[in-house]
Amino acid sequence: MGTDRTRIALADxxxxxxxxxxxxxxxxxxxxxxxxxxxxxxxxxxREHSPDLAVIDIRMPPTHSRDGLEVARQIREESPRxxxxxxxxxxxxEHAMDLLASGERSGYLLKSRVTDVDEFIExxxxxxxxGSVVDPALVQELVSAxxxxxxxxxxTPREREVLALMAEGRSNAGIAQQLWVTxxxxxxxxxxxxxxxxxxxxxxxHRRVLAVxxxxxxx
Amino acid sequence: xxxxxxxxxxxxxxxxxxxxRVALLIARGAAPQVSIxxxxxxxxxxxxxxxxxxxxDAPGGWLTLATSGxxxxxxxxxxxxxxxxxxxxxxxxxxxxxxxxxxxxxxxRLVEEFANLxxxxxxxxxxxxxxxxxxxxxxxxxxxxxxxxxxxxxxxAQQQIVTLALHVKELRASYPTxxxxxxxxxxxxxxxxxxxxxxxxxxxxxxxxxxxxxxxDASLRALARRSPIPVTLTIATDRRAPGPVxxxxxxxxxxALKIAVQSGANQxxxxxxxxxxxxxxxxxxxxxxxxASGRGRGLVGAADRVExxxxxxxxxxxxxxxxxxxAEVPFGATIGRENSSRFEPREALDH
Numbered sequence: 043m044g045t046d047r048t049r050i051a052l053a054d055x056x057x058x059x060x061x062x063x064x065x066x067x068x069x070x071x072x073x074x075x076x077x078x079x080x081x082x083x084x085x086x087x088x089r090e091h092s093p094d095l096a097v098i099d100i101r102m103p104p105t106h107s108r109d110g111l112e113v114a115r116q117i118r119e120e121s122p123r124x125x126x127x128x129x130x131x132x133x134x135x136e137h138a139m140d141l142l143a144s145g146e147r148s149g150y151l152l153k154s155r156v157t158d159v160d161e162f163i164e165x166x167x168x169x170x171x172x173g174s175v176v177d178p179a180l181v182q183e184l185v186s187a188x189x190x191x192x193x194x195x196x197x198t199p200r201e202r203e204v205l206a207l208m209a210e211g212r213s214n215a216g217i218a219q220q221l222w223v224t225x226x227x228x229x230x231x232x233x234x235x236x237x238x239x240x241x242x243x244x245x246x247x248h249r250r251v252l253a254v255x256x257x258x259x260x261x
Numbered sequence: 262x263x264x265x266x267x268x269x270x271x272x273x274x275x276x277x278x279x280x281x282r283v284a285l286l287i288a289r290g291a292a293p294q295v296s297i298x299x300x301x302x303x304x305x306x307x308x309x310x311x312x313x314x315x316x317x318d319a320p321g322g323w324l325t326l327a328t329s330g331x332x333x334x335x336x337x338x339x340x341x342x343x344x345x346x347x348x349x350x351x352x353x354x355x356x357x358x359x360x361x362x363x364x365x366x367x368x369x370r371l372v373e374e375f376a377n378l379x380x381x382x383x384x385x386x387x388x389x390x391x392x393x394x395x396x397x398x399x400x401x402x403x404x405x406x407x408x409x410x411x412x413x414x415x416x417x418a419q420q421q422i423v424t425l426a427l428h429v430k431e432l433r434a435s436y437p438t439x440x441x442x443x444x445x446x447x448x449x450x451x452x453x454x455x456x457x458x459x460x461x462x463x464x465x466x467x468x469x470x471x472x473x474x475x476x477x478d479a480s481l482r483a484l485a486r487r488s489p490i491p492v493t494l495t496i497a498t499d500r501r502a503p504g505p506v507x508x509x510x511x512x513x514x515x516x517a518l519k520i521a522v523q524s525g526a527n528q529x530x531x532x533x534x535x536x537x538x539x540x541x542x543x544x545x546x547x548x549x550x551x552x553a554s555g556r557g558r559g560l561v562g563a564a565d566r567v568e569x570x571x572x573x574x575x576x577x578x579x580x581x582x583x584x585x586x587x588a589e590v591p592f593g594a595t596i597g598r599e600n601s602s603r604f605e606p607r608e609a610l611d612h
Contacts, residue, residue: 062427107474131415153458157426187486
């Protein structure tokens with residue numbers, strides 16, 4: 043198992059882009075089992091290869107609207123073990139919620155993130171490992187949205203940082219690494235945040251991301 | 262027959278007063294049917310209660326628009342006057358009259374004068390409708406353009422730039438570390454990144470793509486999140502309205518938000534609701550009330566949009582509080598013909 047490379051299928055209606063992305067992923071040690079120009083082609087590839095991860099552009103034929111989300115939902119049904127990474131030119135919380143609600147091992151990123159190769163590869167690995175990830179730009183937008191009687195006012199700046207990293211789908215260990223503190227310290231922060239914001243305590247990373255996002259959107 | 266100059270003068274005064282009243286109706290912008298009904302009543306009155314009918318020469322046959330005076334018409338009518346619109350006959354006024362040749366001549370002239378007056382109101386109404394139609398077409402064309410450009414930025418330019426950035430990364434990976442090129446390529450990569458960011462915001466501000474894909478609720482929530490002041494949003498309907506109606510509501514909220522921020526309001530509440538006949542957005546900015554006079558100006562764009570889809574936009578200054586803006590659009594609004602499809606063909610993008 044350990045020597046197996048993560049197997050990936052790609053869908054984007056721009057041929058140059060998906061070939062470029064496929065090259066990048068191959069170079070970075072992944073196996074690209076196929077790439078497609080639309081959702082139907084991607085489904086065929088997924089049925090044949092049942093890859094570990096499908097990377098999908100949200101705007102594809104036929105409607106160029108949110109087709110990628112529909113394809114993601116279908117892949118969830120047919121091939122539940124395939125993780126999903128949705129790429130989009132603009133990032134919207136509604137789409138993130140829809141995707142996360144469809145199942146775990148989900149990622150939703152700005153398309154331009156692929157050019158930060160190291161970070162992108164790390165993100166793919168996190169999703170393939172069972173984590174869920176939403177784009178930091180979206181989390182930032184949600185955290186900095188101004189509200190009256192904002193429950194976030196009760197949090198310290200450090201706790202807000204931790205909350206944002208939780209929303210990006212990082213585990214306590216991941217957050218500890220990012221902030222240069224011990225995991226125990228992060229656990230304390232997380233405990234306090236979840237209690238303070240009345241977010242249900244849960245062990246699953248995926249549920250945690252969804253809960254935090256739902257909270258951020260609705261506060 | 263003896264002519265009574267005094268009586269003739271009196272008839273003339275009455276006639277001028279009656280014409281004046283109908284002209285005033287028209288000048289005040291009354292609907293054509295109101296002016297037509299008014300004219301029928303005035304004519305019948307001037308003719309001493311004779312029967313008056315006003316007909317329209319419609320494509321499906323003659324339509325009776327108004328009748329007044331005696332219940333049964335004379336057959337044939339004593340007076341027939343044409344109402345023309347441009348060069349074509351639009352309709353006719355039929356009226357009864359006396360056999361007195363002098364009075365009959367006077368009556369004929371007065372009915373003709375009313376016919377001319379009604380011709381004015383009809384061509385005014387036609388011109389107004391043409392103007393509204395053309396405004397709707399221009400707006401629809403401009404929206405379609407903005408949407409097309411937004412798509413081209415996202416799916417065309419932005420996509421190509423991301424691909425370009427990938428090529429740079431590829432290049433970087435293929436050179437040995439000691440070549441010194443890496444820093445230069447990293448620099449290029451980060452410049453491409455900021456270009457992409459600018460492009461993303463430009464595209465977003467050009468057309469609310471989320472409105473088309475996910476509806477008013479989602480796009481207004483996104484707008485509220487990016488607002489520098491808190492926005493309380495209540496969406497009491499999940500009905501989808503035609504694209505131009507949703508756009509009008511969206512832009513009204515966006516403009517109201519901009520004005521609220523500029524005028525120093527510290528929060529905004531937005532309510533969107535719908536019943537069987539209307540879509541309604543109510544926006545109240547609470548906070549510091551600045552000079553009210555300049556406030557409405559920013560809403561001209563929103564008012565144009567709302568009116569183009571047959572709605573109304575009203576603003577009231579609440580003393581000591583802020584302003585309230587209400588945009589109301591009827592569901593049955595007639596909208597520019599080009600607006601019906603949600604997805605336009607993409608031939609411009611496929612190369």
